[in-house]
Amino acid sequence: MVIIILLICIITLILLVTWAKVNVFLTFLIISVMAALLLGMPLPNIVQSVNKGLGDMLGSLVIVIVLGAMLGKLVGVSGAAQKIATSMRQAFGEKYITWAMCATGFIVGIPLFYNVGFFLLVPIIFSVAGKYKLPLVYVGIPMLASLSVMHGFLPPHPSPMALLVQFHADISKVFIYGFIVAIPTCAIAGPIFARTLRRMYTNSAIANSVQDIPDEKLPGLANSILSSLLPVIIIGLSTLVVRFSGDNKTLKDVAAFLGDPNIALMETIAIATYSLGMRMGMKLSEVMNVYADAIKEIATIMLIIGSAGILKQVLLDSGSSAQIADSLQGLNLPPLLLGWIIAAILRLCLGSATVAGLTAAGIIYPLMQQVPADPNLMVLSIGAGSLFCSHVNDTAFWVNKEYFGMTMKQTFMSWSLMETLVSVIGLLGVLILNTLI
Known part of the structure; x- marks a missing residue:
């Protein structure tokens, strides 16, 4: 009966989001309360579950996601992302231009959220394609593949961070495993796949209307790269110090504190405010306005993440988790594969990668209480599944x-197929890692 109720709730969620066009945050609230009532939870307990689910999910995520959004926005607005792209283009040359675009997306995609990254980097794609007289899609897909992989696999992006919290995973391991899986995924779904698009010419009216920041106003390459990757560097160094500091408790405590994701991002924001902001001629008030815009852009994402936590909490508090786990266990599929399948199906139905991943996490979580599975790899598996086959119900498809001025067929043969490759290759990478660790 619990599985039937869960299916009813998921179908209702899909219909409300795709057919009725109800706000996703409101939809999760409605579905969570609906599930609680159908599962027979006492009314006072429903309110407690709503508050606890929302609070627990956002409590450890707000600082990381907000500061990550601020850093990503500053990296783009300051021209650091453009500087990295320009330098990569010069280093690789025309022959390997797709690899240059892939590498650019890989580096700047760590701090840049996908939506922000797309709009900030698309002028670079247009500029490079125009300079070398190459098809926009051929030049653009490698960069978009890297941005998509970073968005779905690596912290501090919203979906991986939320999954990390749900599964009590280790951020350092998720980042290391995600980095290992991301490299071949970006290479195959990016430059290698782009070879099939070499003759896909399109007619983009937008391409002629965008402009780059003048070179003399861009920050230096070292400044751009270090500012973009500083959180990763700080967390990585901290992890190494903690591991190899022996019995020195003071050193371990200091390193663990400085390498905490929240503190690492605070340190990075303090440095980047000067290095990419005030040092480049921006007033402090202008940098703060950049940060304010970044917060506005991720407000909806934060609400969606919080509301997804409510549904998981309802399933736990109602006592339904064990029955769900037993039913999923009866499918006789490895948990990592099952998580990917559920996320992929939800992605096909809902369009939103974030919503698909968070919903899948709430469903698969009970199973992990009974069947052993590496929580760090589960984050990546569901992240990969949530990127499966973007199509007409995904706003990124239309953007x-x-x-790029593509026809529907061209969009399916480039963007949708690239996202599918990212998802499937990501799953294969996770399964291979699972056999090795």
């Missing part, structure tokens, strides 16, 4: 179609 890519219009910006």
Whole structure:
């Protein structure tokens, strides 16, 4: 009966989001309360579950996601992302231009959220394609593949961070495993796949309307790269110090404190405010306005993440988790594969990668209480599944179609197929890692 109720709730969620066009945050609230009532939870307990689910999910995520959004926005607005792209283009040359675009997306995609990254980097794609007289899609897909992989696999992006919290995973291990899986995924779904698009010419009216920041106003390359990757560097160094500091408790405590994701991002923001902001001629008030815009852009994402936590909490507090776990266990599928399948199906139905991943996490979580599975790899498996086959119910599908001037067929053969490759290759990478560790 619990599985039937869960299916009813998921179908209702899909219909409300795709057919009725109800706000996703409101939809999760409605579905969570609906599930609680159908599962027979006492009314006072429902309110407690709503508050606890929302609070527990956002409590450890707000600082990381907000500071990550601020850093990503500053990296883009300051021209650091453009500087990295320009330098990569010069280093690789025309022959390997797709690898240059892939490498650019890989580096700047760590701090940049996908939506922000797309709009900040698309002028670079147009500029490079125009300079070398190459198809926009051929030049753009490698960069978009890297941005998509970073968005779905690596902290501090919203979905991986939320999954990390749900599964009580270790951020350092998720980042290391995600980095290992990301490299071949980006290479295959990016430059290698782009070879099939070499003759896909399109007609983009938007391409002629965008402009780059003048070179003399860009920050230096070292400044751009270090500022973008500083959180990763700090957390990585901290992990190494903690591991190899022996019995020195003071050193371990200091390193653990400085390498905490929240503190690492605070340190990075303090440095980047000067290095990418005030040092480049921006007033402090202008940098603060950049940060304010970044917060506005991720407000909806934060609400969606919080509301997804409510549904998971309802399933736990109602006592339904064990029955769900037993039913999923009866499918006789490895948990990592099952998590990917559920996320992929939800992605096909809902369009939103974030919503698909968070919903899948709430469903698969009970199973992990009974069947052993590496929580760090589960974050990556569901992240990969949530990127599966973007199509007409995903806003990114239409954004890519219009910006690159593609037909529907061209969009399916480039963007949708690239996202599918990212998802499937990501799963294979996770399964291979699972056999090795």
